[in-house]
Amino acid sequence: MIRDQGSGSAASGPAGAGQPEGEVFDLGYRHYDGPRGGRGTAFVAVYADGLRMVTGLGRGTAAKIMPLIFALLAMGPALFIVFLAGVITSFGGDPDDIELPQHHEYYVFTFVVMLLFAATVAPGLLSPDRRNSVIALYTVRPLTSIDYALARWLAFFTFALAFALIPQALLYASFMLSDDSPGGYVKDNLRDLPAIIGVGLILAAFMTAVAMAAAALTTRRAFATAGVIAFIFITAAVGGFGQDILTSEEDRIEYRRIHGPRQGDETQAPDGDAAHFIHLLILPETLGRFSEWLFDRRDTFPISPWYNAATIAAVIGGSFGVLGFRYRRMEA
Amino acid sequence: MVRIHGMPALLSAHNLSKNYGEIAALRDVTLDIEEGTTGLLGANGAGKSTLMTVFLGITKPTSGSFTVLGGDGSDSINAHRLIGYSPEYECLPPNVSAAEFVTHMARVSGLPRTEARTRATDVLRHVGLDEERYRPMGTYSTGMKQRAKLAQAIVHDPMLVLLDEPTAGLDPTGRQEMLELISRTSREFGISMLISSHLMGDIERTCDRIIVLEAGEVLEQGEVSGYLTETETLVIELDEGLEEMAEALARKGINATVEGRALIVPDAAGEDYDAIRDAIIETGALLYRLAPRAHTLSDIFRRPAA
Numbered sequence: 154m155i156r157d158q159g160s161g162s163a164a165s166g167p168a169g170a171g172q173p174e175g176e177v178f179d180l181g182y183r184h185y186d187g188p189r190g191g192r193g194t195a196f197v198a199v200y201a202d203g204l205r206m207v208t209g210l211g212r213g214t215a216a217k218i219m220p221l222i223f224a225l226l227a228m229g230p231a232l233f234i235v236f237l238a239g240v241i242t243s244f245g246g247d248p249d250d251i252e253l254p255q256h257h258e259y260y261v262f263t264f265v266v267m268l269l270f271a272a273t274v275a276p277g278l279l280s281p282d283r284r285n286s287v288i289a290l291y292t293v294r295p296l297t298s299i300d301y302a303l304a305r306w307l308a309f310f311t312f313a314l315a316f317a318l319i320p321q322a323l324l325y326a327s328f329m330l331s332d333d334s335p336g337g338y339v340k341d342n343l344r345d346l347p348a349i350i351g352v353g354l355i356l357a358a359f360m361t362a363v364a365m366a367a368a369a370l371t372t373r374r375a376f377a378t379a380g381v382i383a384f385i386f387i388t389a390a391v392g393g394f395g396q397d398i399l400t401s402e403e404d405r406i407e408y409r410r411i412h413g414p415r416q417g418d419e420t421q422a423p424d425g426d427a428a429h430f431i432h433l434l435i436l437p438e439t440l441g442r443f444s445e446w447l448f449d450r451r452d453t454f455p456i457s458p459w460y461n462a463a464t465i466a467a468v469i470g471g472s473f474g475v476l477g478f479r480y481r482r483m484e485a
Numbered sequence: 486m487v488r489i490h491g492m493p494a495l496l497s498a499h500n501l502s503k504n505y506g507e508i509a510a511l512r513d514v515t516l517d518i519e520e521g522t523t524g525l526l527g528a529n530g531a532g533k534s535t536l537m538t539v540f541l542g543i544t545k546p547t548s549g550s551f552t553v554l555g556g557d558g559s560d561s562i563n564a565h566r567l568i569g570y571s572p573e574y575e576c577l578p579p580n581v582s583a584a585e586f587v588t589h590m591a592r593v594s595g596l597p598r599t600e601a602r603t604r605a606t607d608v609l610r611h612v613g614l615d616e617e618r619y620r621p622m623g624t625y626s627t628g629m630k631q632r633a634k635l636a637q638a639i640v641h642d643p644m645l646v647l648l649d650e651p652t653a654g655l656d657p658t659g660r661q662e663m664l665e666l667i668s669r670t671s672r673e674f675g676i677s678m679l680i681s682s683h684l685m686g687d688i689e690r691t692c693d694r695i696i697v698l699e700a701g702e703v704l705e706q707g708e709v710s711g712y713l714t715e716t717e718t719l720v721i722e723l724d725e726g727l728e729e730m731a732e733a734l735a736r737k738g739i740n741a742t743v744e745g746r747a748l749i750v751p752d753a754a755g756e757d758y759d760a761i762r763d764a765i766i767e768t769g770a771l772l773y774r775l776a777p778r779a780h781t782l783s784d785i786f787r788r789p790a791a
Contacts, residue, residue: 190595
């Protein structure tokens with residue numbers, strides 16, 4: 154007998170006397186009567202697919218190599234520091250005796266790895282879908298093109314955040330456990346935890362924003378990668394060139410007379426001078442000053458440290474503007 | 486058009502126009518797409534794809550209104566759960582397998598994870614990509630890509646599927662197979678379809694109803710069977726001696742014209758058949774075929790516009 158479980162053809166045949174009756178299931182085409190999710194389900198599906206794209210799951214081997222290399226680069230040094238602190242402690246030494254990189258210093262290293270990771274991997278979440286016109290298939294599903302872009306954005310942001318925070322968590326655990334009094338370490342470094350999370354969030358959002366905006370502007374991954382690097386370097390060049398123009402030799406002499414060499418003040422212009430504002434365009438340094446501010450590693454700033462935060466917010470906001478402009482409506 | 490079971494039209498357009506600058510892609514289009522299979526016939530640039538993308542919410546109309554599955558077309562995001570679409574152009578990621586992609590598209594259409602995977606496997610088997618489903622789609626032939634596009638369009642068991650030129654780029658055999666697959670999917674599974682094509686044969690073979698577009702305007706619409714019904718015109722196909730036969734018919738008062746290898750007798754009445762039989766005997770012509778001529782969709786284009 155053939156049992157029909159759908160609208161496929163069904164037939165039955167006589168079973169021979171004394172012969173066991175076999176069953177053949179003709180599944181045919183089955184209609185789906187189960188639950189259908191809406192916009193939320195579609196958003197989560199695109200987000201989850203984005204996570205798979207970042208890791209290269211479901212893609213070829215080559216797609217898995219790049220994220221693996223960056224994961225090793227981001228985590229490797231932290232693991233080495235943990236190992237080193239563990240060895241020193243096990244031999245009765247104090248890890249503080251050698252100058253191990255602190256949280257804000259490790260973020261400087263993370264910045265470089267994250268920038269390269271974002272520039273090379275993030276465009277793969279947006280550019281190829283436009284290049285191959287896959288985006289048309291998303292826009293006829295129960296989600297908007299903005300939903301699609303945001304889900305992809307969040308997928309990369311998740312990994313960027315992991316790249317920022319996991320090594321920091323390892324460092325924090327290592328420093329705490331190798332301290333004579335772990336409880337005392339936490340109490341003495343209360344500012345560290347919110348600063349680690351705050352800088353991690355901002356760094357991840359900044360990298361994701363810049364890379365996804367570049368990816369939204371082109372259908373070619375390589376152009377997006379070049380665009381991210383170019384954005385960082387060109388803004389830095391404008392910032393550097395601008396500050397040189399705005400800082401006179403008299404300013405520098407006067408500055409050195411008053412302050413002497415002051416850490417982190419590359420412009421050597423009087424406090425509040427326009428040169429410091431144009432200097433904000435050197436984004437890696439702006440992020441660095443923002444990190445120092447949150448970690449409370451610097452006493453004085455030539456202009457309010459809020460300007461650093463505002464610059465980063467402007468870059469992130471601007472990139473959302475680009476994303477919104479490019480994905481507000483996908484005309485075929 | 487006849488509405489089945491009193492259901493509202495699946496898609497409905499009211500005075501829909503779309504302009505791209507100076508160019509009018511759609512001009513005041515008013516039509517209903519009912520249950521069943523509807524063919525959208527027209528030459529390249531007639532506005533077929535534009536009409537489809539307007540219904541899908543991809544293209545915003547310049548003026549007019551439309552409904553999708555009975556709801557306001559300008560806010561049809563929920564209706565998209567029950568709609569499938571296969572565009573004319575390539576739209577498949579080359580580095581992803583069909584199994585992975587079709588499963589993902591089912592998820593994006595709102596199906597739970599396990600059901601999405603099961604249905605993707607079933608649908609890929611249905612379109613004939615069972616063996617190839619784990620291969621990256623970039624390695625597929627044009628025919629396989631068209632099948633994968635159909636699979637992603639039906640994986641979530643939609644009420645309505647819009648297929649834009651589903652036989653584009655296929656050789657005659659591939660085209661025939663694809664048309665059979667579309668017919669089977671529509672008729673056996675009860676999925677309504679809107680199929681666009683510039684090939685009349687595609688529409689004749691797969692559709693119940695037809696809408697003819699020309700320069701963004703609806704030229705004709707109706708049941709395909711209405712265009713294919715037999716006429717009063719007789720076709721007489723002979724081996725040779727067409728002129729001789731025409732003269733013999735003329736002597737009996739029947740006006741016949743030569744068209745290719747056949748004689749065409751318009752408005753043939755009952756007694757004309759006897760006269761034709763006698764003329765064949767007189768001339769000793771070798772008769773291949775004597776039959777009423779059916780309309781073809783190409784007649785629509787031969788007809789002067791109303």
